[in-house]
Amino acid sequence: MVRQLHAKRRTLATVSAPPLVSQKVEFLSGNELAALAASQINFHLMGYYPITPSTEVVEQLSRMKAQGQHQIAMVPAEGEHSAAGICYGASTGGGRVLNVTSSQGLLYALEQLPVQSGTRFPMVLNVATRAINGPLNIRCDHSDLYFALNTGWIILLAKDPQAVYDMNLLAVRIGEHPRLRLPVLVAYDGFFTSHQKRRVHVFDSAVVRAFIGKPAPPFTALDPDRPVTIGPYMNDPDLINNKYQLKLAFDAAAEVIPDIFKEFAALSGRRYRSVERYAMERADAALVLLNSAAETAKEAADLLRHQGLRVGVVSLSVLRPFPAAQLREALRGVKAVMIGDRADSYGAGGGNLSLEVRAALQEERTRPRCLSRIYGLGGKDFTVEDAVELTRQAFASLKAPRRIPSFDYLGATPGAPATVDGHDRDGKVAPLPLTVEEVSRHHAQLMQDPVTNRLTVTLDPLWKMAPTPHRVTPGHGACPGCGAFTTIKQFFRILDGPVIVLYQTGCAMVVTTGYPATAHRVTYLHNLFQNGAATLSGLVEMYHERVRRGELPGVEDPTFVMVSGDGGMDIGLGAALGAAVRNPRMIILEYDNEGYMNTGSQLSYSTPMGHQTSTSPTGSNSFGKSFHHRDTPQLFAAAGAAYVFTAAEGFPEDLMKKAAKAQWYAKQEGFVYGKVLSACPLNWMAPDDSVATVLQAAVDCGFFPLYEVERGKTVITYDPEALGRKRPAQEWLGLMGKTKHLLTPETSSVVAAFEAEVDRRWRRLKAKHEHPEL
Amino acid sequence: MATSVPFEIRFESIGGLGAHLAAQLLAETLVLRQGFNASQFSSYGSEKKGTPIRSFIRVTDAHKPIRVSSPVIEPDILAVFHEALLARRSTLAGLKPKGVLVINRPRASTRPLPRAHVFLVDAMAIAVEERTRINTAILGAVAKACALIDAKALAAILEERFRGKSSKLAEANLKTYWRGYEEAVERTVTDGLEIPPPDGATAAPRWGYLTAPLGGAILEPGSMVANDLSASRQGFAPRLNLARCTHCGICDLVCPDYCLVWEAQEVSTCVGPDQVVWDRQAARLVGIDYQFCKGCLRCVESCPSGALTKELEGSWVQDARVPLW
Known part of the structure; x- marks a missing residue:
């Protein structure tokens, strides 16, 4: 057919x-x-x-x-x-x-x-x-x-x-x-x-x-006159x-x-061949490499040919189908073939290219000596000198085959002996590990209201909190004015007792863990971008299982906190909602800076409509992001989380009170989710020292309502309407470079649509706040 | 000095100063206006402001392929966008003996210069006066320092680039550029810091396969405290006037760099109106650890008593530093 x-x-x-x-x-x-x-x-x-x-x-x-x-x-x-x-x-x-x-x-x-x-x-x-x-x-x-x-x-x-x-x-x-x-x-x-x-x-x-x-x-699949079944169930004979x-x-x-x-x-005028040859005329040795490394090797071949060494470079323009016949032809007459792989097939004795080149050469009557090297992993530069070294090894293998290993790595380093004990810090001393007592200063006191069953929180005065050390050290590489670190500081300052954190891929993760240094003073994990909530919930379950078996004392349960950007809550939403339904005793703390800022500001599902990002730019055919920001807290509330909150780093007292509740619920009842509006001066295109104003406006215009859902009961914790502080969205949008275009008459319908959605969500929130069963 | 191709250029800068864009415009000029072949790229990291960044240009004849993609380790022209970067050994490493060094340097600076053929330009002063950024001023100085760069062609590319945004911006940038060109001062420094030899493109890291803990785990908590972030500041720093400080703690809530230094005083004695004596804890803000301060000035924004103010960076910073550890 x-x-x-x-x-x-x-x-x-x-x-x-x-x-x-x-x-x-x-x-x-x-x-x-x-x-x-x-x-x-x-x-x-x-x-x-x-x-x-x-x-x-x-x-x-x-x-x-x-x-x-x-x-x-x-x-x-x-x-x-x-x-x-x-x-x-x-x-x-x-x-x-x-x-x-x-x-x-x-x-x-x-x-x-x-x-x-x-x-x-x-x-x-x-x-x-x-x-x-x-x-x-x-x-x-x-x-x-x-x-x-x-x-x-x-x-x-x-x-x-x-x-x-x-x-x-x-x-x-x-x-x-x-x-x-x-x-x-x-x-x-x-x-x-x-x-x-x-x-x-x-x-x-x-x-x-x-x-x-x-x-x-x-x-x-779009031709109704010719219906077609795509992707049938197909068993063994077929x-x-x-x-x-x-x-x-x-x-x-x-x-x-x-x-x-x-x-x-x-x-x-540009001729591609499945197998590209360079300086292969009567070559004694050939380097087989892919892409940019092959280009670099050509420089080495020029250099070595000039010195009288007959070496050439073979590379591929087509990897599938694997051009075995052309490869055999290209390597015919060569005495030593050095195959470089930029990835290992662990345990196979060479990378995939190497294995396939060797397999292709099996059909040759006279086979060259083949060597396999792994090079350039994780962006390690492949230099002309590296290519020269590979050539040297290829020729050396012809003279003393036993001395040159068939398979090896190029460029792995053993490490200086002085660092064997792990204590050489180039003369600089790291702070002592943080003791639990040092950071547990009970800055928040919790009481349960006997009538409403809600928790009420009293905070220490700010000056009393200030000297308490942080679970993250200074020296992290975040941008100046980064709101993620203000959020982290305000939230973690309130937590007492042992804390174990998992950071999702994102700004806060990257800038605190650039190997070989870490800014974390408590145990920290990272896993795949979309899998943080699953990972941490697994660790939580392991903790309780080991306590149950008597392998861990279980005197004071650690507080398990996942820190994620709003990007991590896009790709990781499935795993996070899955965790919320299972209700493990853990917290997800989301710093929402309205985009994928770690990679230069691409739109996230939390980017509000109309905002400019590098994937929602403005132009004659675009007004910025075309759809509304997702109402993530409501998803977690619907999933039945024990405690859900929103906060903004510009409202620290509100945030810190919610931190205290989050810890209580995560230790006593189960899953907690919190979304915190956190400034990104760089990609909001606002001066570093204007963010307090921006955050205030974001909350006052209703874009980011501050509330909590405690055991299913919604309570608005800051009501700009009641306080007479409600203001139009334009006042917020005018404060940031990424939204200035929304102040023009041509974009007024975008702002109107945004405000209508914000108002709709606010009215629903108020209804939930007022009604005990909503 | 580069007088013939091939030659190589390296810009040493800090994220946010516009070195990548400057290198891009220069390379565009060399390729599209001057008919050379060139490659241009920057050091790769995540998109953070305030972290060191390097940008590279390789230049050769139009029809010669450029096949090397590793960083430029022995530049003919080296431009340093921030004087503070001179403190890092790697900044100057590998400058060719006949190479040229362009430094953005405040006129009043007394910092010792490296032994080299240098062009000094106070790009910050120009940029502040013209309300532009330092990168175009430095480009002007670079154009002056290298005979192979057609300064007028580069100006034309700059104009095109900024004209698209606004003609006012284009005018200001062109003025900045030509001021950088005119005001760059050429000097041959014969007694000064030695130019370090090139860093290998593949220098061995501290930990190796025999010594690194398995799986990439880091067993030293908080080791980032060894980092020095002072080069992240872009001209300004917060200054604390203790006489005005009420030690309220608001600044501490908004400082993302955890660099405010507090002292807890466990016991002090106060006497109430009824003459009862009681013990109380006190905490005082005693200073700022400028090793970690990136100059965001959020503390200044938040300070209700005017104790924290925005000040031009200067030698006072070193004197005022209160170390956290």
Whole structure:
């Protein structure tokens, strides 16, 4: 059936190539070029979730769209799993689809990838490669990419920014080829290629459109005249045939890709080959490397050839299908092959590239000596000197094979002996570990109201609290004026007794734990962005189980607190609501700064409507974020949390009273969630020393009501209406650079919609405050 | 001094001063206006203001490929955006013997200069007067320091860049740029700090595979206290006038850097109107640890008694520092 459908269609490959066209010189980075290519392709849709270092592509495309430079529907997901799902769903609809990601984003989306290929819907996924957790690292290696090897996607490699542009155009043509119908992943090195600007050549959009043609899917999910069942339940006699079809497509890809490369060369003058050779004429040794490292190795090859050493570089432009035959050809006659991997396949004796190159060479009658090295993990630079060293080892292995290990790491360091005992602090002394007594100063006294059953709190005077040491040390690297650290200070100051914290990925996590230093004086954990609540609830359960078994004294239960930004509560909402329902004795403290500020201000679901972020820019076609901020506290209240509160760091007494209640409920009854409005002067575009005013206005205009839901009973703790302090939203919006555009007449309807939503929520809140059963 | 390609440039700065943008505009000029090939990139971290940042440019002939993507470790031109960065060894490391050093330096500064061919510019003074940022003033000085940079072409790129925002901004920035160019003072320093040799691109870290605790765990709580964040301040610092302080504790609630120093006085004696003597605890704000203060001035904003004020950064900061530890 599939073959019949294909036979009906004209193959795009037969379209005659236009002559070499003129191109424009630009100075752009890999990410900028991925975005430029996408805008010229004018994909129908992009589902995305920002992650460093690929985020810039989304930012660029958002900016271009705001200025009317393309029509791609940009759909911000709440995590990569959903982003991939959005892309999959869209791709069944017959249009062109784009996604970009990196590292954990690729891994979180991973299970969607084989579905995309197994059901045969082409799309393009750019991966700016980055190391995978843990520990968390944001820089380049190929540990993310290697997880995609078995997903049934074509994998194109872009060694430099020019290739990022070219491969994105090629990816559309290749994936949609009727013999293939496969999704295509374009991989380029995070930062090295994604962020480095180079002199490049780009086409006019008309040339791009002519080259890629129009999509011609054999069927779509959006054709009511031709109903189709996509993704059936398929058991044993059939699945193997579905996979064999996939295998056949990859066989075909090995033929189709070189043809399209040739056609592209005729158009651009840039000739890609599945296996690229450099200085391989009569080479005795070859370095086999991928992407930017291969480029660096070419410099070494030049240098060494000059010195009379016959060494060349072999790299790949296509990783799937693996070009084994061309690789054998390229390495024929070479005596030593040094294969470098930017990720290990632990326990396999080499990285994936290395294993595959070695496997490919098995078919050769005379096989070269093969060496495997892991290099450049987590962004460690691969220098010309490193390439020279790899060459040296390759030649040395020919003379003394036993002395040179077949598999090893390049660049791992044993550590200086002086640090063995762990006490060398370069002459600087760390503060002594914090004792529980030092921080437990009982700054809040709790009483239970016998009538209402509510807790009431009396606080110490502020001067009395000031000398109490913090569970976080100064020296953390947050921006000047950061509200997350004011929130953390005010909240934790009130907590008594032992505390164990988990910080979700985000600003507060990054700036307090840059290895090898930590700002935390109590035990701290970090896990995946979307999984913090599950992780901490697991630790809570372990604590109680070990107490039950008598393994821990259980005299004074620690208070378990997860600290998260509003970003962590997007991607991590599922795990957090799951925890709320199970009701473990823990607290989630969310510092809400209205966006993904750690990565340069992308929109979160807590960003209010109309606010400008790098993924909701303003422009002739955009007024800022297009949908309302999520009412997260109400979700947790509905999930039955023991105590839910909102607070703002500009209202410290209110916040600290709620901190005391949070601890009581987390120790006595169960799950607590609190959302605290916390300033981000940098991305709010407000002076550091104006945030008190901004926070006051945010609360007084009703955007951020201060209240608590105690055992299901809502109480408003600060009522701007009753105090005569209610003011229009404009007074708040005028205080921040990110919202100044909302004061113009053209955006008045946005502000009106925002105010209507804020008022609706306020009226509901007041009703709940007044009515005992709501 | 770089008089022929290839040559390499490094900017040493602090997040928020605009070094990345400056390098980008310079590289754009070299590629799009002067016909060179170049690569440009910055050190990579999360997007924090106030943390050290480096930006790099490699320049070569139009048709020569640039294949190296690691940082510039031996620059021909090195621009330092903040004088405080001179205290870090790595700032000057690797400057070529014939290289040029551009330093943003207050005219009144007495800080010793490194032994090198230097161009000094008081970019902060220019930026304050023109109501712009220091990066364009420094670009002017860099253009003067390097014969291969077409200063007029760079000015044109700057104008284009800022014209899009407002013509007033473009005018102010152009003025800043040309003032940086004109006012940069060339000097050859023969007795001063030695330029350190290049740091390897891949210097070995403190912990290694034989010594690091398994799994990346950090077993020394609170070790970040060794960090010095004073370079994060951008010209201003809070100053405490103890005579006006009521020790109310409001500033402490809003300080994100935990750098206010309090002293708890366990017992003091007060006499009430009925002559009863009772013990009471007291706590006093005794100063600020400027090692950690990033100069956000939120404490100044919050201070109800006027004891904390915004002051221009100066040598008084060192004298007024009260260490937390």
